[in-house]
Amino acid sequence: MNIHEYQAKQLLAQNGVAIPLEIPARNLEEVRGVAEKIFSSGSARVVVKSQIHAGGRGKGIFTSGFQGGVKVAATADEAVSLAGKMLGNVLITKQTGPDGRRVQTLLLASGAKIKKELYLAVLLDRAAGRPLVMASTEGGMDIEEVAARTPEKIFKEWIDPAVGIMPFQARKIAAALGLKGDAFNAGVKFITGVFRTWWECDASLVEVNPMCVVEAPEGKEAVVALDAKISLDDNALYRHADIQAMRDLNEEAPLEIEASKFNLNYIKLDGNIACLVNGAGLAMATMDIIQHFGGMPANFLDVGGGASKEQVTAAFKIILQDPHIKGILVNIFGGIMDCNVIASGIVAAVTETHLNLPLVVRLEGNNVATGKRTLADSGLKLITGDSMADAAQKVVRAVTGSK
Amino acid sequence: MSILVNPDAKVLVQGITGSFGAKHAQLSIDYGTQVVAGVTPGKGGQFFEHGEKKVPVFDTVADAVKQTGATASAIFVPAAFAADAVLEGVDAGLELIVCITEGIPARDMIRVKRAMQGNTRSRLVGPNCPGVVTPGEGKDSYGGCRIGIAPGYIHKKGHIGVVSRSGTLTYEAVWQLTCRGAGQSTCVGIGGDPVPGMSHLDIIKLFNDDPDTHGIIMIGEIGGSAEEEAAEWIKQNCQKPVAGFIAGATAPPGRRMGHAGAIISGGKGTAAAKIAAFKAAGIGVAATPSDMADTLLKMM
Incomplete structure (x- = not known):
């Protein structure tokens, strides 16, 4: 699960990471109140930041033509005026795709005098099976570009899960980031807090970019998280009720939300051949084989190892809501599950939805003979495939119309 | 054995x-x-x-x-x-x-x-895996050791080792082998999680040392680099023919495809990179998941 920047910073702050004075707002009245509060704290500027689950907001463009999802205001009036151009409008960035995302929350933050922009992230190193802290002096940039162009500028420190991050490790990272004096000590606390956020929240990624050295009162330096992104491990959400409450359904595709209600794993893609498969690996492989034979898969859909008749019916209804669908491929390897149950589910679903698109079914496994008979006896116009390759070729032919 | x-x-x-x-x-x-x-x-x-x-x-x-x-x-x-x-x-x-x-x-x-x-x-x-099956000698491989949730009857005792992250894709490979008369020594589903116990490589090493395993099918999917690590070892050390398939060539980056570990993140873990590693290691790459058994059997 992904969360918004303002939510990520709340989690970071709870774990001892310094963030600027910043408050979310959902309407223009709130924007004015929040902006006035931040100006009265002594800040010379207020940054107005669109909250969507995608990067590249600063360079994004609203469908209204307004440029930039992150803007700086010098007065409360200006903040309200900028907010009016963002709230409720659709922002397109390099990460949103052409449909963009509707901005429903803004984050208003005090402007800071930035002296240095750094990068800090914690993620799972799958090969090591351990958390990895990545730090770089090249803050504010795309870290993948830094890794590709100047890999020597990325410092890596692996954390032993038996003891967690040790103070000396945080000091090594702070030194690698070139921090000195006040900023060094603040950096050590900051790095420790970022790791603690990753661990305590069961995150899969915590990324602070940029992590900034800023001017603090009395000529001192402080270290704050100017922007942050957190992705969470879905498997661990059950033990974090507070984080579950941060889920924003506006950021998720409606069909994917609908599918999750039936414990179906559905991801919409751009093609026109829908597929319905049991098992994640087989579902991916089915998409691949459709493409191999010249078709385009319209979705990933895993009905799970023990799909019921109701789930199969729900799955059909969901894939049929995609207006681009020209044909459907059902690929079931019923190892333990009864193929006849699936066959009855298909018959029920086709009848109930009055399906009039080409449907190719490949059934294999337990009680497959009865399942195939159920399909044949139904009188439905469906095409059967003997193997994955046979079924995939048939559905591609049916959709492209070439025989 | x-x-x-x-x-x-x-x-x-x-x-x-x-x-x-x-x-x-x-x-x-x-x-x-x-x-x-x-x-x-x-x-x-x-x-x-x-x-x-x-x-x-x-x-x-x-x-x-x-x-x-x-x-x-x-x-x-x-x-x-x-x-x-x-x-x-x-x-x-x-x-x-x-x-x-x-x-x-x-x-x-x-x-x-x-x-x-x-x-x-x-x-x-494992975790998040179908388990391990060593087929037996009886009808439909009865008398074997089945630990987990794989269907026993699709197996047949023989000399091919199968290792995979995906459950149903393992069954697909096993069934293709059995239908062609090629039995299996042991079939291992290592699971689709990002932090698994035994890796592809751990299992491949055991198959390489097992005198009764004569060929290996290795099935991978997007996410992580375990397939690349196994391929590198196979290139240098494996004495037996290996054929493979990688699922997820059409998966969009940044999306978790069912399995917790099946995700392309930061441009890493793509099917293309894994297929390239397989080819460089002399592993036979099945063009489609329908060809997994045939790809291996042609090499033997």
Whole structure:
């Protein structure tokens, strides 16, 4: 699960990471109140930041033509005026795709005098099976570009899960980031807090970019998280009720939300051949084989190892809501599950939805003979495939119309 | 003969009284597997009954091992308790622990992996996996050792080793082999999680050392770099023909494709990179998932 920047910073702050004075707002009245509060704290500027689950907001463009999802205001009036151009409008960035995302929350933050922009992230190193802290002096940039162009500028420190991050490790990272004096000590606390956020929240990624050295009162330096992104491990959400409450359904595709209600794993893609498969690996492989034979898969859909008749019916209804669908491929390897149950589910679903698109079914496994008979006896116009390759070729032919 | 388990291995089931664990304990008994004990805390002293068979249930794995001599375990306990169940099996000195449970938090598995570091006695397969099957000699491979949830009848005793992250894709490969008369030595589903127990490479090394395994099918998917690591080793060391398939060539980056570990992140873990690593290592790459068995059999 992904969360918004303002939510990520709340989690970071709870774990001892310094963030600027910043408050979310959902309407223009709130924007004015929040902006006035931040100006009265002594800040010379207020940054107005669109909250969507995608990067590249600063360079994004609203469908209204307004440029930039992150803007700086010098007065409360200006903040309200900028907010009016963002709230409720659709922002397109390099990460949103052409449909963009509707901005429903803004984050208003005090402007800071930035002296240095750094990068800090914690993620799972799958090969090591351990958390990895990545730090770089090249803050504010795309870290993948830094890794590709100047890999020597990325410092890596692996954390032993038996003891967690040790103070000396945080000091090594702070030194690698070139921090000195006040900023060094603040950096050590900051790095420790970022790791603690990753661990305590069961995150899969915590990324602070940029992590900034800023001017603090009395000529001192402080270290704050100017922007942050957190992705969470879905498997661990059950033990974090507070984080579950941060889920924003506006950021998720409606069909994917609908599918999750039936414990179906559905991801919409751009093609026109829908597929319905049991098992994640087989579902991916089915998409691949459709493409191999010249078709385009319209979705990933895993009905799970023990799909019921109701789930199969729900799955059909969901894939049929995609207006681009020209044909459907059902690929079931019923190892333990009864193929006849699936066959009855298909018959029920086709009848109930009055399906009039080409449907190719490949059934294999337990009680497959009865399942195939159920399909044949139904009188439905469906095409059967003997193997994955046979079924995939048939559905591609049916959709492209070439025989 | 086989890897990890022989047909006569004594197996216990952690979570045998739950509906999922019970169903698959029954199917394993029906397959002829030596299911000698069940473990459900608080139900020690009861029996798990299936047909003629009465399997004693124990409160702890340690007790079950002591009383029955079990050396392998299948874990079906809920995700929140699965890490504890794995380490209980390690503590009891089990040689093989197969964790079927799906949905275990990655942080729990990071701790399990750390706790098992340096342990040379216990091996962990999974979690989020279909398990391990060493087919038997009877009809529909009856008499084999089935630990987990794979359908037993699709197997056939023979000389091909199969290792995969995906359950149904493993069944697909096994069924293709069986239909072509090519039996299997052992089939291992290592699971679709980002922090697994045994890796592709760990299993490939065992197949390479097993005199009864003559060829290997390795099935991978997007996410991580375990397939590339296995391919690198195979290139230098493997004595046997290996064919493979990578699922997810059409998967969009940044989306988790069902399995917790099946995600392309930061441009890493793409199908293209894994297929290239396979080709560079001389592994036969099946053009489609329908060709997995044929690709290997042509190499043998």
